[in-house]
Amino acid sequence: MCRAIPLCRCSTAGMVSGSLHGAVAGRRPVPGWLAQVYGDDSLVTEVDGVHAEDAGADGVAGVPTSSSTAPGLMADMLDALDVSPGTRVLEIGTGTGYNAALLCALAGPGAVTTVDRSERLTSAARDRLAALGLFPTVRCGDGAEGAPGEEPFERIVATCSVRRIPQAWIDQCAPGGLMVVPLKGTLAGGMIARLQKLPDGTAAGRLMHTPAAFMPLLSGPEMDSKIPEPADGTHRDSALSGSVLDDWTFSFFAQMHMTATTERAHRWEADGRHVTTLYDPMDGSLTRVTDREPGQGVAAATVLGSGPRDLWTPVEEAHQHWLGLHRPRREWFTITATPEQQTMSYVTPDARVLRWGL
Known part of the structure; x- marks a missing residue:
C-alpha cells in the first residue's frame, strides 16, 4: 500500500486526443485540466517532439510521442511488478514522472532509477519529483540500453512498448527478478508480459489479460511510418x-x-x-x-x-x-526470452505445443 501521490503535481499540461491534439492548460488547475488528469485514460503529453507545455492554444497535429499511462493500467502493472520497500527498480520511460513517483512511494528512497530519451522530459520530471520530496535517479538516454552501471535491478518496468525485449533489460535484471514489459503488436494487438529472470539468464513468463497500447520505445534513428496509398493491383x-x-x-x-x-x-x-x-x-x-x-x-x-x-x-x-483453437485468450500464452531467440508459446487442449518467434 503506497501513500497517495497527487497526479496533478506530475502533470502541468496535457492534450486531448484526436486528429488535432488540443492543449489543455495546466499551470493553473482549471476544471478541464483536472478532469483530464484524473480521468482513467491515457493523456498525450507530446506530439512529434512538441511537449504539451509548448503547444499553442490551437493544438498540435501529428503523431503522439509521449503520454501519461491511464492510471488504472498503471495500477495493474505495479501490482504485477510486486514492489516492496528496498526493492531496486528500473523504469524505462519517465514521461511526466508520475509512475516514478508511485515507484518511489513503494520502494522507498534511493531504490528507483528512471530513464527517458528526452532531456526536456527528464529535466521536468526531476523537478516535479523533487517538489514532492522524491529523489529517484533520473537519467536521459536510450531506453533500450537500460541503465548500464547501475545494475542489477530486482524489478524492471517499461511504460513504452517494444517488439522484442531488449537484451540489456534482461542482462540488468537480477536472477529471480521480475520484468513487466508492454509488447508492441504489428497489428495494434498490444499486450503486457510479466517475466521472471531465471538462474540460467533466461527470462520467462506469461502475458497479462489486460490489453494495452503504449507509445513505442524510440531508440536509434526514427523511421517514416507513413503508409502509402495502394496503386491499382x-x-x-x-x-x-x-x-x-x-x-x-x-x-x-x-x-x-x-x-x-x-x-x-x-x-x-x-x-x-x-x-x-x-x-x-x-x-x-x-x-x-x-x-x-x-x-x-x-x-x-x-x-x-x-x-x-x-x-x-x-x-x-x-x-x-x-x-x-477455440479462440485462445492472450493470458494462456507464455513467453520465453534468451539471447538467441524470443518465443511465444501456447499449449493446446490436446497437449500440442505451438510456438511463434517474436
Whole structure:
C-alpha cells in the first residue's frame, strides 16, 4: 500500500486526443485540466517532439510521442511488478514522472532509477519529483540500453512498448527478478508480459489479460511510418472483414503470423464500411481490405493488393487457425526470452505445443 501521490503535481499540461491534439492548460488547475488528469485514460503529453507545455492554444497535429499511462493500467502493472520497500527498480520511460513517483512511494528512497530519451522530459520530471520530496535517479538516454552501471535491478518496468525485449533489460535484471514489459503488436494487438529472470539468464513468463497500447520505445534513428496509398493491383474477394482486427484477442494472435515490420492503418467510412490497409516497408507489399456494401454478394470484403505479397492471406489463415483453437485468450500464452531467440508459446487442449518467434 503506497501513500497517495497527487497526479496533478506530475502533470502541468496535457492534450486531448484526436486528429488535432488540443492543449489543455495546466499551470493553473482549471476544471478541464483536472478532469483530464484524473480521468482513467491515457493523456498525450507530446506530439512529434512538441511537449504539451509548448503547444499553442490551437493544438498540435501529428503523431503522439509521449503520454501519461491511464492510471488504472498503471495500477495493474505495479501490482504485477510486486514492489516492496528496498526493492531496486528500473523504469524505462519517465514521461511526466508520475509512475516514478508511485515507484518511489513503494520502494522507498534511493531504490528507483528512471530513464527517458528526452532531456526536456527528464529535466521536468526531476523537478516535479523533487517538489514532492522524491529523489529517484533520473537519467536521459536510450531506453533500450537500460541503465548500464547501475545494475542489477530486482524489478524492471517499461511504460513504452517494444517488439522484442531488449537484451540489456534482461542482462540488468537480477536472477529471480521480475520484468513487466508492454509488447508492441504489428497489428495494434498490444499486450503486457510479466517475466521472471531465471538462474540460467533466461527470462520467462506469461502475458497479462489486460490489453494495452503504449507509445513505442524510440531508440536509434526514427523511421517514416507513413503508409502509402495502394496503386491499382490485383482484386479478390474475402469472407473476412478488416474489422476483425479490431478484436484485440484475435489481432494479438494474427500478428504472430505476420512479419515484424508489417504496419496497419484503419478507418470507418461515412457509410459505415470498414477499411484496413496493411503495409510492409521491407518489400513494399501493400494490401487494402474494404468492406462490401450490403447486397453486393456474399463476400464480406474486397481485397486490393500491390507488391510481391498479399498481406491479407496470413490474416485469413490465422483466423481459421484461431477458430480451430477455440479462440485462445492472450493470458494462456507464455513467453520465453534468451539471447538467441524470443518465443511465444501456447499449449493446446490436446497437449500440442505451438510456438511463434517474436
